[in-house]
Amino acid sequence: MLDHITTPTLLLDETKCRRNIRMMADKANRNNNGLRPHFKTHQSAQVGEWFRETGTTAITVSSLTMARYFADHGWNDIMVAIPVNIREMELVNDLAARIKLHLVAVNIETVEALAQQLRHPVNIWLKIDTGYRRTGILPHSHEELDLIVDLIGQSDKLHFTGVLAHDGHTYKQTDKDAIRTIHHTTVFLLHLVRDRYKARFPELQVSIGDTPSCSILETIAGVDEIRPGNYVFYDLTQQHIGSCAFEQIAVCMACPVIAKHPERNELIVHGGSVHFSKDSLPQPDGTVIFGRVVELSDNGWPAPLEGIEVVSLSQEHGTVRASKELFDKYKIGDLMGILPIHSCLTADLMKGYVTLDGKQLEHLSGIAFR
Amino acid sequence: MLDHITTPTLLLDETKCRRNIRMMADKANRNNNGLRPHFKTHQSAQVGEWFRETGTTAITVSSLTMARYFADHGWNDIMVAIPVNIREMELVNDLAARIKLHLVAVNIETVEALAQQLRHPVNIWLKIDTGYRRTGILPHSHEELDLIVDLIGQSDKLHFTGVLAHDGHTYKQTDKDAIRTIHHTTVFLLHLVRDRYKARFPELQVSIGDTPSCSILETIAGVDEIRPGNYVFYDLTQQHIGSCAFEQIAVCMACPVIAKHPERNELIVHGGSVHFSKDSLPQPDGTVIFGRVVELSDNGWPAPLEGIEVVSLSQEHGTVRASKELFDKYKIGDLMGILPIHSCLTADLMKGYVTLDGKQLEHLSGIAFR
The missing domain is CATH 3.20.20.10 (Alanine racemase)
Incomplete structure (x- = not known):
């Protein structure tokens, strides 16, 4: 499925998503x-x-x-x-x-x-x-x-x-x-x-x-x-708050790697503020990040990798800073999985979803002139 | 024209826009x-x-x-x-x-x-x-x-x-x-x-x-x-940099006023991060703003008002803080003109323009599933 992705794409893990939906329905039922x-x-x-x-x-x-x-x-x-x-x-x-x-x-x-x-x-x-x-x-x-x-x-x-x-x-x-x-x-x-x-x-x-x-x-x-x-x-903001575990985050951006800068261990992906939105998450050191990187496979993604983060976004470019080891793992043309900071805004910008089994799902913003 | 606007709308002043286009064409010609x-x-x-x-x-x-x-x-x-x-x-x-x-x-x-x-x-x-x-x-x-x-x-x-x-x-x-x-x-x-x-x-x-x-x-x-x-x-960021005068900013959001909070002189407009984007502009006091307010008329808008600014955005709400005097001028249901911080992202989100004479112009993001 991933092989067919050529541009920034919002992946939706239907199993995780349905589990989240069921979890809240069960909780509401339990609590009446x-x-x-x-x-x-x-x-x-x-x-x-x-x-x-x-x-x-x-x-x-x-x-x-x-x-x-x-x-x-x-x-x-x-x-x-x-x-x-x-x-x-x-x-x-x-x-x-x-x-x-x-x-x-x-x-x-x-x-x-x-x-x-x-x-x-x-x-x-x-x-x-x-x-x-x-x-x-x-x-x-x-x-x-x-x-x-x-x-x-x-x-x-x-x-x-x-x-x-x-x-x-x-x-x-x-x-x-x-x-x-x-x-x-x-x-x-x-x-x-x-x-x-x-x-x-x-x-x-x-x-x-x-x-x-x-x-x-x-x-x-x-x-x-x-x-x-x-x-x-869910999303990285909710994980940061404590509302969910990483494993519950049901959407993930897939972004092509378009440049590598070994002198500073930075990669550039096609994926910017017109895809993610400009929402960011503050870090303990006072900086902010715009997404975290996961290892994508046709079965989805696990929790994010440590030592690699989206540190900056412009309109169509995302800058990813990595440890030397992780930097070396990515090649030009690879797809990088990136968990969004704020899934509502990312979904609104992406205008639709692709499930892990390749179904295209619509989003209102892809249909209507607001 | 403004009377027919019911939802957040991106206005385009064709005269200002064509003047900007001409200005740069002339400069390039002069400089060869x-x-x-x-x-x-x-x-x-x-x-x-x-x-x-x-x-x-x-x-x-x-x-x-x-x-x-x-x-x-x-x-x-x-x-x-x-x-x-x-x-x-x-x-x-x-x-x-x-x-x-x-x-x-x-x-x-x-x-x-x-x-x-x-x-x-x-x-x-x-x-x-x-x-x-x-x-x-x-x-x-x-x-x-x-x-x-x-x-x-x-x-x-x-x-x-x-x-x-x-x-x-x-x-x-x-x-x-x-x-x-x-x-x-x-x-x-x-x-x-x-x-x-x-x-x-x-x-x-x-x-x-x-x-x-x-x-x-x-x-x-x-x-x-x-x-x-x-x-x-242009936009407020470019004006802040010194690239343009306020009078050159050729796009402006028109947002309906949906709530007023007199105890803190704040107004709520329908117009949030899904309309403006989350880009902000730092202020001398260390805060950030998300837009500045202009007086809209069917002929367009002049430079922004002093003492009234968009201070916060959530998905669909914009919070505008005003002086007492300006607060009192706006009624529920009025349209508020707001200059965007970053016109590229606002235009991408709004998916189209309405000119001052009521023409609808398209934006790629309103047409194509990216």
Whole structure:
């Protein structure tokens, strides 16, 4: 299979990927959590089917365009986990007519626009900022929350469904206890908000979503639904955080070696920021790396090699620095396997996957003009 | 026009873009340099036509896929300015049969593979590492150079055309004298290599290519050809280096405002790392920014506002921090204009352009599965 690869290619190990999908489905079942996996990582109709085979019926996406794509592929319970873009009201209405659409609001202006312009009912969630400080309503902003909830209550199109958070700040941690603490704080804060409106909306749900928490915690209590996404592939960032082992990383770039520089033990691969993205991973010595090298075979790849790393990326070139011994193992024209720092962005750039048995799988970014 | 934009959109000011294209064509004419603009920044057949209208007949690209795209659009003198990927020999041969193809080599192994497997003649250039230290043959590696040149000389398919460099290290400079020094050093080193083989190959050319040097120097002497690319659009990085004024930046993202956080004067736009890329620009205070904000109108945009910047990007969210005054000017649902840090990567991600008069222009990444 590898012999047929001529250009930078994103390989997908279906066995590892299906195992990751199954692992989270089993955990959600054990904990009695609903599972609404985030599909922004893979953005692939075919990978979506692997989730369906484990019983998944509800999904999360990060744009209305992505919601339309998966609705077109038979998913009919979709949460768009980004504050609603009210300029896309036409698409909102189109989707609300076809599927069970869940929208997220963080501002009264957005809720007003929805209440006025929706033609079909939607499920509305309030996003609570439990510490990440990207977006969301602060849990103690009672006046703002009350105003928004009152407005939702008055609308016959808005069904107040729950409160949710995304703990993006777990991505900055590498200590399991720190991640557990963030998670428990979030659940506590979401309960405070939920309980404030419980009498009026007795079926309000609580939903959380980051891959580190969902990967690291064995017991996930007090939440109705979890929405992790990256675990479908994992990547070096998640391994660094402690969310996964190297062996769980299910995607790998295959990049042709195009130059060798023996005087500094550096190799150049065809594979740059238009393939990997510019995300990097800090190292103990203060430098950053852009990928780690694995030995590729037709059966996949093991854990990364020590002493060889992608140290720099430009648009189409990747610079790999190696020990003398590893430098000597690679020839011009060889394929080098490189684990990505951030699989979501690499997949978005690569626009599709090739499985180890040679199947081509699509990615939304390879199909649609966003 | 702006009223019809609903999702993150890459706007292209055709007037500014054509002015940039004309400026470099005029400079090359004045200096008697050949101009072989790098098309990796725009990757658009239609933008390519604007170059053709100024007399451009020869171009540079950064992958064989890109060469095929422009060959399909009537360009027949194309340099692929990356060390040849010998796994793509079939495409090399296909292109060599159709157009005047210029390839770049940095290793004897690559030249050997070409000499053995080429079925049609190509122009071969040696890339010399004049200080960037990404790739290229070191100018004092006489033994290596001699071996490669001998091999080229023995092949009836390889026409030794010249020596070239890419001064990527000018991108780290913000001082015009430093950039001039890098440029003059490069020309000196390229002449040393050229002169070594001049007796045997009297028509050897010298080619240089970075946008900072080509933008900043008024007099470009001693080179047969220049290959700048980014100047077609410029961006905040080039403005920071000193290559352009803000007014020359010809592309701008239009992003819907989806959330406002008055307690910290931060706005959230729909527009993240899948739209902008993760490239950032260091600030004097040690932080980095991911874009600067301009006031958009149907006529375009002026220089960026002071006191409002994109301070963080996640996959689909951009966080914009503003002064109180500017924060108050934006409403949920407004379009915010954001100048990109690195226009090449933003264009690659956005997969197409919308001009100020509403024309949709294509980008290779929106067409081809790479």
